[in-house]
Amino acid sequence: MNIADCQTTLSLHERANEMYQLIAELYPICRSITGNGFRETLRRIGKHIPLTVHEVPTGTRVFDWTVPREWNIRDAYIKNSRGEKIIDFHKSNLHVVSYSVPIQQKLSLDELKAHLFTLPDYPAWIPYRTSYYKEDWGFCLSHEQLLAMQDDTFEVYIDSSLEDGSLTYGEYYLQGESTDEVLISCHSCHPSLANDNLSGVTLTTLLAQELSQLTLRYSYRFLFIPGTIGSITWLALNESKVTNIKHGLVVTGVGDQGKSTYKKSRRGDADIDKAAIHVLQHSGKDYDIIEFFPYGYDERQYCSPGFNLSVGCLMRTPHGRYPEYHTSADNVDFVKPLSLADSFSKCLSILYILENNTAYLNQNPKCEPQLGKRGLYQMMGGQADRKTQEMAMLWVLNLSDGQHSLLDIASKSGLEFSLIHHAACLLATSGLLKDGRGL
Amino acid sequence: MNIADCQTTLSLHERANEMYQLIAELYPICRSITGNGFRETLRRIGKHIPLTVHEVPTGTRVFDWTVPREWNIRDAYIKNSRGEKIIDFHKSNLHVVSYSVPIQQKLSLDELKAHLFTLPDYPAWIPYRTSYYKEDWGFCLSHEQLLAMQDDTFEVYIDSSLEDGSLTYGEYYLQGESTDEVLISCHSCHPSLANDNLSGVTLTTLLAQELSQLTLRYSYRFLFIPGTIGSITWLALNESKVTNIKHGLVVTGVGDQGKSTYKKSRRGDADIDKAAIHVLQHSGKDYDIIEFFPYGYDERQYCSPGFNLSVGCLMRTPHGRYPEYHTSADNVDFVKPLSLADSFSKCLSILYILENNTAYLNQNPKCEPQLGKRGLYQMMGGQADRKTQEMAMLWVLNLSDGQHSLLDIASKSGLEFSLIHHAACLLATSGLLKDGRGL
């Protein structure tokens, strides 16, 4: 079974429900860029796909960076003078600024305020904050909670540890026919945030599971990494493998109800760019294509000038463009099975194109071949769309000159890739085309 | 006399009337892709230009195709049980599906209906149908005729023959100064259809006649061929001549009242494309430029990847975009002398550009030459357009650097080619330009 077969047989509805359940399962875990929350997340992903878990020791030099100390947290709260926990880590792991150092102290409200973060514009939501590279501590809370705090003496307690340990990431390498590979990368370091993190994590997991059952032209590498430091670490430790990466996608924020957005690779005209644009253009739905810019997710590293990989980013609403982004409102209700299903389907369609985007050579390049005597006018589909299908064959024949891939032909003709691909298969079977993959 | 002189002296009105009369003369003949109708058509064209008639035997292999058997028809009708001819080939040769095999049979209405073709949306019109590569027979009739047919026993009679013979085509090669040639091709295989066939045939005939009286830079090859199989046959039998073809036009459907349409060659930026686009842009009339697509007329073959000739297609309303297309309504009344005249004039303008599109070399490339001391400010036309004409000279001087043809200069300056050409001639006469044709 290949991707095309998979596309026709698979139940998107089922996949969406599985993704949604996995999001719900992973949501309560307190992840950060290192630590046990990340490990636990990988353990659960590992039930779906044969993940290799890597541990990279604190202090390892990775290009200009150093793998940081490992952070773990067990408990944290703010108590008022009556001993009531007014902020409790166990109610939401967003309450603690990620990488907060341990603390146990009594503070006045004024002293405490320097360590409190709220969103006055969204008074019911808790913000998400980190302090990875500067030793500090802090609490995030809703603005309503802050306003309710009277002048008092507060007990602040964070039972965390920041010690030498390791950075953990998960990797699944799926061997295809070729050593050329497609990279699928998702950051997996956010705590209870559903869209910005878990939507990408679960889509990548189920996509990997699905592909593992198929016959594939490319090999696939799935990375579950902490953002920024994770991709830098992987690139630093795997430099020799990088030349195998022919195409790549960063998958993130794929569960909200916004339209699909594809951010181009730094190259701007890589096959992954053309494939993703084709899929969105033919999706029948609204979409956005945006140019590469050196901000966002791990495409920043994959597309740094020293690598310049053909890696784009598939998402729905871009980061920072929806108010729920990096707040407690990016919860399990914020992501929708229908959006997950649609994003999953678009990923499959993009990979279907990459897998089948061959450049053929017309074996009868002088004048058109006589399709009728080969029965090629009848072989494709129903009468209604016969004309489109004949056009697809004529386009493939006309442009299979060694200069145009099937994706180029789809683009020039305005026809969907699958039509062009199907036409090419029929023509190849009839001996009218020769696979010029190695061109 | 050259084309420019011809353009100023010729009576378009007379040419249009001659074309129109020739359309009327050729209209009744029952043409098909082979047979005596085609031969008779060429015989009449041969009264206007010295046509060479080629006969290619049935069975000749032409690339992936085989020259088919020759079809001829003498009579055909459907009689009702009262012996009345309700459908009569002699009233319209569209009544018989082209390449129908001979038949004489009695049939019920139901049995007959499988062989009858009508246009329910245009109940008064007879459709045009062919069955070249599948042995069959059929009648085309108006939907009104069909509705008038009562249940009855019908006598069906087609006195045709489908036998070994030959494919006929006409060719006129007009020697110019150079062996580089311009191809003008028209399909001539349609029976009583005035616009889709005869407008192109007659324009090509009169254009050839006109050019034969002129001094020409290029050699010209005019082909009167059956559609598809004719161009394939010519290409297969004349492969060695193909490299001489520098520019080409398929001329077809040039008599209806729609705006002029130019379909680009597969190359998309060939000189023929630039020339035709320039002419339409400066025509002062509405027009359409369309990209190449591998469907339509014989440009499909000339632009197949193994040839990829610089051949575009000049028409008015594209095939299939007007309801009269391939029906009895595409009759002599459907084409208009004014449209024929306009199309003829545009063809001449395109050829005028090709004939004169030289790349000159400015002999005084450092700073402007002093035009005044050479009297060049006064030499061109009246005071009113002197400024435009001086601009034309300055543009030609500035861009005659070996990288720009006169057509490029016309395009960059926005000025009409004839202005640019006239300016270049004056400058060349003054020794300020050197003909760089051989660049």
Added chain:
Amino acid sequence: MNIADCQTTLSLHERANEMYQLIAELYPICRSITGNGFRETLRRIGKHIPLTVHEVPTGTRVFDWTVPREWNIRDAYIKNSRGEKIIDFHKSNLHVVSYSVPIQQKLSLDELKAHLFTLPDYPAWIPYRTSYYKEDWGFCLSHEQLLAMQDDTFEVYIDSSLEDGSLTYGEYYLQGESTDEVLISCHSCHPSLANDNLSGVTLTTLLAQELSQLTLRYSYRFLFIPGTIGSITWLALNESKVTNIKHGLVVTGVGDQGKSTYKKSRRGDADIDKAAIHVLQHSGKDYDIIEFFPYGYDERQYCSPGFNLSVGCLMRTPHGRYPEYHTSADNVDFVKPLSLADSFSKCLSILYILENNTAYLNQNPKCEPQLGKRGLYQMMGGQADRKTQEMAMLWVLNLSDGQHSLLDIASKSGLEFSLIHHAACLLATSGLLKDGRGL
């Protein structure tokens, strides 16, 4: 001090007033393409900058042209039969057609009229006319003056001389770090015309004065020349220096109230084009960018195909597009200090870009460098625009691959050049970039 420092410290208001005063001072002088008016103009410019005055003898061959005889004028008038001066050169030097030969004659009104030029559409204005290359004489007057003339015998007197002498031009070469140079050219041959001439002359003068106090990467060459024949003469006599000219600007018509217009060099994508377009795009004001055409000012010569220099033209309303052009209405009131200030500022901004448009090489091209540990997040400006400034650093790092200049990066990122430049300086100081100027 460099241009950036100058931009922040200089008083545009003061410069505008100086330009305006210099325009007023130079306005009454009767300039032509040769003669004492031109010399007197250079003498006064020479009080501001150390100008070298060149004299090129009449008869000198300069490419296709010959340096003309020198023209000087002392007096001219038309007297009526009552001895009243009805037209007096001393009231406006526009009254005499430039290069008029000496004359003293009595004429009837009819005979005189062949030598009188007016603007019927602007009856109060005197036109500006020349007859450089055809020996003739004439008077320009307002149409009102013409209408007031009764039939009479008129005494016509022009005390001019047209004799062997020389063509005069001024040049100021300002040595920078490199022998690569920027050419700033203005025509200075028009008599009492304020915008079309003196605005460019005075802006060039004050720009030269300003730059002479700065540390400069490029050398600068300022030319004060008669139009057309002046640039041709300079190019002919200085051919060996031409290869040093890397960028250039013709400055003219920069004092009217119209929007800024930049006319591209013939190359169309030279750095001067990109820099000027960037400045206008980020000016926050309306502007026009126009393609090169071989008419206008001395860019016609600099951009002739044998030189094809990267020279554009900065102006406000293009020549001929305002009714005051080449009339007595282009007077001191027509130019505005605010417009002069704005044009001056834009020139400085363009030169600031050229001076700093380096291509850097990212020394840490694999993944992003860790900016935080170098304190680079805090080093730029206030909190408010910190995000934009971080983006500028990320853009510079991402695109400093040897293929992109800072101007390219500004263009791709949409950020202002100064932001990009500032970011690059910080990164270079941190050792993250290496100056790749010599790429």
